[in-house]
Amino acid sequence: MKLALAVILPLLASLVNLDGPGHYVNIGVISISVANLLVIILMAIVFILAVALPFPHKKEHGA
Amino acid sequence: MTVMEDRDREAIVAGLPEDRDMWTNKLRRKFYGKLPPEKLLPDRxxxxxxxxxxxxxxxxxxxxxxxxxxxxxxxxxxxxxxxxxxxxxxxxxxxxxxxxxxxxxxxxxxxxxxxxxxxxxxxxxxxxxxxxxxxxxxxxxxxxxxxxxxxxxxxxxxxxxxxxxxxxxxxxxxxxxxxxxxxxxxxxxxxxxxxxxxxxxxxxxxxxxxxxxxxxxxxxxxxxxxxxxxxxxxxxxxxxxxxxxxxxxxxxxxxxxxxxxxxxKQVTLQQWAQNDPVDFVTTATGELSGSTTSASYGYPYNNVPGSGQKLGPISLPSIFGVTIPVNPAQDFVLRPLSTIAFDPSLTSALSTYNGAGSAQQTKWLDNYTKALNNAKAVNGGVVVSSGNYGPLPVMMGALLKMADNGGLEASLVANHGFYGTDYTKPLLFLADGSYLANIAQKDHLLGTQWGMMNETGSYPGQAWLWLYTFWYQVQPFASSGNADVMVWALMILLSLVMIxxxxxxxxxxxxxxxxxxxxxxxxxxxxxxxxxx
The missing domain is CATH 1.20.810.10 (Cytochrome Bc1 Complex; Chain C)
Known part of the structure; x- marks a missing residue:
């Protein structure tokens, strides 16, 4: 089990290698890593989708 | 069957009339009245x-x-x-x-x-x-x-x-x-x-x-x-x-x-001594002469008149005073050297240094600091042009060797009572040099690079610290000697506003x-x- 983990996990973890040098967006005084920027953009997109997408309706009852 | 078991739920919560004045009874009635089960686990x-x-x-x-x-x-x-x-x-x-x-x-x-x-x-x-x-x-x-x-x-x-x-x-x-x-x-x-x-x-x-x-x-x-x-x-x-x-x-x-x-991986004093011995010795010499950040830091490490940040006239660090005592010259250099046994030349050098007056010590330190600007790393040691440095080359050679074999790290972490993993001293010493900052700069972690919210590599970091990090990039904070306390005060104020x-x-x-x-x-x-x- 331990051996399997030792072999499989690093292999899976290397599917997308984030250990390489980071990339940064620099605009004026702002300097943000692409990873952080993606997280913030994704957060904004998810928020917009959460308020815009229709919510599945269930049976309603009176008060 | 107890007295309670044949009563309905409301009556059980209410308890017996003679118990109404009990704290426990009062709390139970209040909690049940405010948060009955249908509110705690609602199905509508x-x-x-x-x-x-x-x-x-x-x-x-x-x-x-x-x-x-x-x-x-x-x-x-x-x-x-x-x-x-x-x-x-x-x-x-x-x-x-x-x-x-x-x-x-x-x-x-x-x-x-x-x-x-x-x-x-x-x-x-x-x-x-x-x-x-x-x-x-x-x-x-x-x-x-x-x-x-x-x-x-x-x-x-x-x-x-x-x-x-x-x-x-x-x-x-x-x-x-x-x-x-x-x-x-x-x-x-x-x-x-x-x-x-x-x-x-x-x-x-x-x-x-x-x-x-x-x-x-x-x-x-x-x-x-x-x-x-x-x-x-x-x-x-x-x-x-x-x-x-x-x-x-x-x-x-x-x-x-x-x-x-x-x-x-962590950066160790050993790694620093091996990879950049000139920076190591320059920093250690600075600790002795009192010219490093740690030596002039002030509270909570040491009492240095005029040091520390102020918010207007108020010096917040001075409220608690020195609570984590650090004497860089003694703690980072002289005390670790004094623990090295069976080295007569070092014993003699330490004795010479400690026996000299402060004017003599300052002269040696000034000369050696200037010489270190043109020093070279040779075979793991540091070579400077000949000059009047007193016992310093022997002392620094021994400290470098001690760091090189891992002994200095152990010496600085030892004797901390309950917390045997208190890295205050090795980290302060390490941060006084430029070796750690050079690595951080490559990873885009410096304060001027918005480093507080970054991670090593291409990983997302503490993006939620964006506002805290932002203030350090703009005036008046960017050029203020009191930037930290000003940014903290501003963030506390903004947090209170949000609350x-x-x-x-x-x-x-x-x-x-x-x-x-x-x-x-x-x-x-x-x-x-x-x-x-």
Whole structure:
């Protein structure tokens, strides 16, 4: 089990290698890593989708 | 059968008439009256609770459950496990990604509640506890980042200490002390966060979710603090919670498998001595001459007149004084050298140095410091042009050798009582040189590079620290000698404003004016329009 983990996990973890040098967006005084920027953009997109997408309706009852 | 067993639930809660004055009886009646089981575990929600934005509260709690579970495993097994075994590193990845998801969901939850003006109808305390939970979570995450025991944690702690020390809290909250930080991270702060989150959830159950703003021309819309009189829908709170937990766990698992987590090894004094001996010896010489940052730092490490940051006329660090005594010349150089045995030339050099007057010592140090500007590293040692340096070359050669074989690190960490992993001294010494900062610069971690919110490699870091990091980039903070204490004061003020939004005129009416709520409660408003027609 331990051996399997030792072999499989690093292999899976290397599917997308984030250990390489980071990339940064620099605009004026702002300097943000692409990873952080993606997280913030994704957060904004998810928020917009959460308020815009229709919510599945269930049976309603009176008060 | 006891007296109680044949009574109905209400009577059991009420207790016997003669017990009404008992504290326990009073508390039970009050709790049951405010939070009966149907409120704690509801199966109905007002029908306007029909938007995806409502799921982010439970997603946040689910992410917190994964954070706690993975964190408990890491705490039980220890740093060696999470650094050096594949399964430990994988659990470390689970912890990192669940934390990222926790903040991701919590921020969206917070935005949603802001645009609903969710503090209306006597729900201000729900907002306040939510905001405080967010701020405590930021602090808890920070202690986690400095507890990693890798390069990232070393760098963050050496940088973060300045803000904490300037605000006066460094005396009780030493980010360079791994043991103390781990205690804050796994026990004290989670306890505070846990209590606040439980109160927050109970407040939500007690007051219910805030009503939509009244539609235009509505005559029968219930007041914000009145019970909802409209339609209800089925709501299985446990099913929703379980589904959210499964979703969050699968996401965490997926991110951990695909992305793993960063773990650049710690920088040691040994590594510094071997890779940049000139910088090492220059820094050690600076410690002796009192020209390094640590030597002139002030509170909480030493008492240096005129040092330390001030907020106007107030010096917050001076309230507690010297609580973590550090004498760089003695602690980083002279005392470790005095522990080296069986080296007659070093014993003689130390005796010469300690026996010389301060004017003589200063002359040797000045000469040696100037010579180090053109020094060369040869065969692991440092070579300078010949000059009048007194015993310094012998002393520095011995200190370099001591660091090279790992002895200096052990010497600086030793004798700390309960916390045997207090890295205050080695980290202060390391941060006085330029070796650590050079590595940090390559990883885009310097303060001028918005480093506090960055991670090593291409991983997302503490993006939630963006505002704190931002202030350091703009005037007057960027060029102020009191930047840390000013930024801290500003952030505390802004945090208080965020907490107090429900009572701040202008700010509390923004949601009603920007009308994002029209999208959140679109189904409800559509139904109301239909009903009018």
């Amino acid at each position: 929600q007002p029908s306007y609770v029909s938007s995806w934005i409502y799921v982010f509260g439970v997603l946040t709690l689910s992410a917190l459950a994964v954070v706690l579970l993975s964190g408990a495993l890491l705490a039980l097994k220890g740093p060696d496990w999470w650094h050096n075994s594949p399964e430990g590193h994988f659990v470390n990845s689970l912890h990192l990604w669940s934390v990222e998801l926790f903040f991701f969901f919590m921020v969206i939850h917070l935005w949603g509640k802001f645009f609903m003006a969710a503090w209306r109808g006597k729900r201000a305390w729900t907002w306040v506890t939510g905001m405080v939970a967010f701020l405590v979570s930021v602090g808890t995450a920070f202690t986690g980042y400095v507890s990693q025991q890798n390069f990232d944690s070393q760098w963050i702690s050496t940088q973060g200490k300045d803000g904490l020390n300037a605000a006066g809290v460094g005396a009780l909250f030493n980010v360079l002390n791994f043991g103390q930080m781990l205690m804050w991270h796994i026990l004290l702060l989670p306890l505070v966060a846990g209590v606040i989150i439980v109160i927050h959830v109970l407040m939500v159950r007690l007051r219910g979710v805030v009503h939509p703003f009244a539609p235009k021309g509505a005559k029968t819309h219930p007041a914000d603090d009145a019970p909802w009189t409209g339609k209800y829908r089925r709501y299985d709170i446990l099913k929703e919670g379980t589904t959210a937990l499964v979703i969050v766990f699968v996401l965490t698992l997926l991110f951990s498998i695909v992305f793993s987590s960063p773990d650049d 107090a939004v429900p009572v701040i005129p202008g700010l509390r009416t923004i949601p009603e004016k920007v009308k994002v709520y029209r999208f959140i409660w679109k189904d409800y408003y559509r139904e109301e329009e239909k009903a009018k027609v």
